[in-house]
Amino acid sequence: MADTTKGTTLPTGFRGAEQGWPELRRIPHPPNRLPLLGDVIGVDRRTPLQDTVRYARRLGPIFRRRAFGREFVFTWGAELVADLADESRFAKHVGLGVANLRPVAGDGLFTAYNHEPNWQLAHDVLAPGFSREAMAGYHANMLAVAGRLTDHWDRELVAGRAVDVPGDMTKLTLETIARTGFGHDFGSFERDRPHPFVTAMIGTLTYAQRLNTVPFPLLLRRAARRNEADIAYLNRTVDDLVRARRTAGGDGDGDGGGDLLDRMLETAHPKTGERLTAENVRRQVITFLVAGHETTSGALSFALHYLARHPDVAAQARAEVDQVWGGTALPGYEQVAKLRYVRRVLDETLRLWPTAPAYAREARQDTVLAGTHPMRRGAWTLVITPMLHRERAVWGADAEEFDPNRFEAKAVRSRPPHTFKPFGTGARACIGRQFALHEATLVLGLLLRRYELRPDPDYRLRVTERLTLMPEGLRLHLERRAGTTAGPAAPTAAEAPSELRCPVHGTGD
Numbered sequence: 001m002a003d004t005t006k007g008t009t010l011p012t013g014f015r016g017a018e019q020g021w022p023e024l025r026r027i028p029h030p031p032n033r034l035p036l037l038g039d040v041i042g043v044d045r046r047t048p049l050q051d052t053v054r055y056a057r058r059l060g061p062i063f064r065r066r067a068f069g070r071e072f073v074f075t076w077g078a079e080l081v082a083d084l085a086d087e088s089r090f091a092k093h094v095g096l097g098v099a100n101l102r103p104v105a106g107d108g109l110f111t112a113y114n115h116e117p118n119w120q121l122a123h124d125v126l127a128p129g130f131s132r133e134a135m136a137g138y139h140a141n142m143l144a145v146a147g148r149l150t151d152h153w154d155r156e157l158v159a160g161r162a163v164d165v166p167g168d169m170t171k172l173t174l175e176t177i178a179r180t181g182f183g184h185d186f187g188s189f190e191r192d193r194p195h196p197f198v199t200a201m202i203g204t205l206t207y208a209q210r211l212n213t214v215p216f217p218l219l220l221r222r223a224a225r226r227n228e229a230d231i232a233y234l235n236r237t238v239d240d241l242v243r244a245r246r247t248a249g250g251d252g253d254g255d256g257g258g259d260l261l262d263r264m265l266e267t268a269h270p271k272t273g274e275r276l277t278a279e280n281v282r283r284q285v286i287t288f289l290v291a292g293h294e295t296t297s298g299a300l301s302f303a304l305h306y307l308a309r310h311p312d313v314a315a316q317a318r319a320e321v322d323q324v325w326g327g328t329a330l331p332g333y334e335q336v337a338k339l340r341y342v343r344r345v346l347d348e349t350l351r352l353w354p355t356a357p358a359y360a361r362e363a364r365q366d367t368v369l370a371g372t373h374p375m376r377r378g379a380w381t382l383v384i385t386p387m388l389h390r391e392r393a394v395w396g397a398d399a400e401e402f403d404p405n406r407f408e409a410k411a412v413r414s415r416p417p418h419t420f421k422p423f424g425t426g427a428r429a430c431i432g433r434q435f436a437l438h439e440a441t442l443v444l445g446l447l448l449r450r451y452e453l454r455p456d457p458d459y460r461l462r463v464t465e466r467l468t469l470m471p472e473g474l475r476l477h478l479e480r481r482a483g484t485t486a487g488p489a490a491p492t493a494a495e496a497p498s499e500l501r502c503p504v505h506g507t508g509d
């Protein structure tokens, strides 16, 4: 194999699998490949992930697809994914859907190329905002937003209406990240329709996904104009938010130890003294507003679907909430982590439906994947987590079934590492993981304590895709449990110390 390890920075455009995988022919592809079009028979441009999952089931742990002249390699076998987690040989690849978000999120944390200096700078400046201490400081705001959700659901219940689960979870998670991260209130619960920020965000995510499924971007000329308008709206919203904070003069103490925006505006890198530029702050705010709510709202929605469909699981989770929280109207920060079974419900939900369902890895050097597939430096593959999480050899013959007991400590220890990856892997894994898990566990606890969830017997799970996953059209009927008192909390601010060591990824994966 020719050595292509020279030079430090790889070109950023699309790199086809033919260039990077010298023995590509050994990797299976679907039968009936069409000239020019490729492997497009039976695919739907609205459901690329679910189509890929269908191919994966037929073709095995590594396979390739060709669409409109571009060839991709997909991976999901446990041994291959574990090898791809080796940070000394592989790194995040910014390609496909993630690269398509560059016009809106630029070198923000999620979309930055590994070589861009703003990634390390922003990571070091913002990681303390996700430390345990910082999370404890967000708790009161999370409770307050959850109180607005239960107020809304109480009103729907009294009116005899079923609740719109994905719609309401999106309101909840947007308000939570906006308030805890940026001291902003979108007023989502006071609106009948989604906030225009959400509409513009869904527009850009959907457009980024569609760009992968059309042969020529020119075919999307009208959609491209709409996308530009959406990006302009997102920028304006964020610029207003930042201007308001600058006018107010930060959180007052000037140490950058307040919320995320305060850190972005006031914190210098502890070693180099560098600060984020105004343009980069804009990119980061958009990144956090989008990444900080879309995936968590999907996770909560799928979890509520499963809880409604599995009354035995809901009863066990509810019993745990009653036992751990007792009569406490407003559970404290520490009381959330004690909901071990509720957390297992979430893990099992993210196993079946990891709401960011893929991440891409590229070779840092010429290497051989799992001792079998040679890859040149820069060659990349997309890891399909819903398939990794359903591999029978790891998860058993009932891998398609919902069973939170798979996440009992003993069962977790018995599985090989790197078989559960809803938050990605390595240095570029999700910075907001603990934020999402704390928020979602808290909210599920509050909802289980307050309501019985009744599914619509005719509902069949349909999954809508816009880079992320969401149960489509999910509505639930509620019944109020007797004697429940949970309600909104008064927000308080707490300070989080800033540390040099990465408190998020410091202990590894």
Ligand code: HEM
Residues within 6 Å of the ligand: 092, 098, 109, 110, 111, 123, 177, 287, 288, 291, 292, 293, 295, 296, 299, 354, 355, 356, 358, 359, 360, 422, 423, 424, 425, 427, 428, 429, 430, 431, 432, 433, 435, 436
């Ligand atoms: C259930 C909820 C969530 C899921 C499933 C999820 C999933 C992921 C995944 C898979 C990645 C890695 C993507 C890649 O390798 O290309 C990621 C990265 C990221 N996530 Fe999350 N996420 C969640 C919640 C959050 C929250 C609440 C925040 C912020 C408050 C957040 C902010 C980010 C950021 C900024 C990155 C990029 C990190 C970097 O590259 O340095 N996420 N997330």
